[in-house]
Each structure stands twice: as C-alpha cells, then as structure tokens.
Amino acid sequence: MAHHLQILSENGNSLSEEYPDLKDFCTQEPFALVRTESRVELRQLDGDRACLYVDFLSGPLGYRRLHGGGAGQAVVKAVCSRSRSTPQVIDATAGMGRDAFVLATQGCHVLMFERNPVVRILLADGLERAYRDPEIGSMLRENLVLSPLCSIMEVTEEKCCDTVYLDPMFPVRKSSALVKKDMRIFHQIVGIDEDSNMLLEQALRLAKCRVAVKRPKGAPFLGGISTPNCVETKSHRFDLYHP
C-alpha cells in the first residue's frame, strides 16, 4: 500500500503547501517530514521509528572532521589527484552529503547534485545550518554548494570540473543488522538508482581529470565498464576513470 508523505510542523500542522515538490511523494511505509524549531527531519511513523536528518556539525561527521584521517581518507584519495590537491569536484549523487562534506573539509570545492526531493530538502536544511556555524560556516559557503539543478544530466558545459564523484544506490540487505536504522529509511525513500550507468557516460564528459565511482566491495563495475585503477577500503572500492 502506498502512503502519502505527511509534511508537518512540530505541533502537527500541515506544511504541504510550502513544499509543492512533495505533493505526490509516496512511500511503502508511512513517513512524515517534520520541520522542528531547529531542523527538518524525516520520521518513520511505524516500525523502528527511525529519524533522518543532515548534521554536518556534530555526530559522526563532526567527529570525523576533527578526528578522521584527513587527506588519508579513501574518498579524498579517490577524488584528489596528486597534482591538484584541491580540485573542483562535482558530487553527482550527493545524498546526505557525507562524502561531499569530507571532501569540502579537505579543501575541495564541491558542487552537489541530488534529485530525490525529500533528500534535497534534508540536505539543503543541513547545509543552511552548517553555513551559520561560526567555526566552519564560511569555509562551507565557499566549498560546499547544492546545485539548483537536480542532476548532472542537465549540465551542458563539457569539462567543467576536475573530478566527478559518483556514489549511486546499491541494493542493501534489508534485514542486515549491519545496516543502521537511519540508512534503512534512506533506502526506502530513495530506492535503487536503476539509471546510474548513464551517469558514468555524462560524468566522463564533464570531468577534466577523473571520475571516481564508489562501489561496494565485490560489486560489478558501473555500466560494466572496467578500470584497473581503484582505491580500496575494507568494505568499498572507488573505481577511477580518466576521461
């Protein structure tokens, strides 16, 4: 059964009219997008009652900024070539903006694209809050920007950035205890990206230096296009293509 996404203020008033893009957004389980005094969050109304929001300032991303591996992190190694340590990056599948944030804190100028309207609202809200932070707000305003376009498929200018980063959705084992509750609801909202093969072709048109594609370890190459170059972690592989 399909459920219309509810859009509410914290005291339960409908805010549907303020979010026309979500008018027809349906999910298999009931969810509400709730605007509280401090943030916008997606709440699962049944089951785990998990809650999803973007937080660049505290939580795992705040910790990672202060204590993560800096330039040694796999995503940074995958995206930044030695000759250009702070490239202009397009993150074509921004999602909750975690990878893009890591890249931005390492000095990359990241332009994010996200097409799912719920995820876009969560991302824009997290970004707005982070822009106001006295410590990292001005760096983020410079380095981490959400494109008004939803997809790189709409970009016509070729060779407009150094690197394009792709991290399309991959099917998850729903029952796996290893998949955190918030990520399970993220997968319910976004589904599987069936058309990600086309993204690689377009990414190769837009990138001057490289395209980096994140895949789960053991997954086939995106679009069946193989490359011998990759950066590996315990659970993932970043395949590197040179246009």
Ligand SMILES: C[S@@+](CC[C@H](N)C(=O)[O-])C[C@H]1O[C@@H](n2cnc3c(N)ncnc32)[C@H](O)[C@@H]1O
């Ligand atoms: C696995 S998530 C990305 C997670 C992200 N790397 C992070 O660190 O939070 C994939 C995201 O890409 C988005 N997406 C997939 N194909 C897209 C496309 N063609 N254009 C824009 N966004 C796309 C999906 O809506 C989803 O939010």
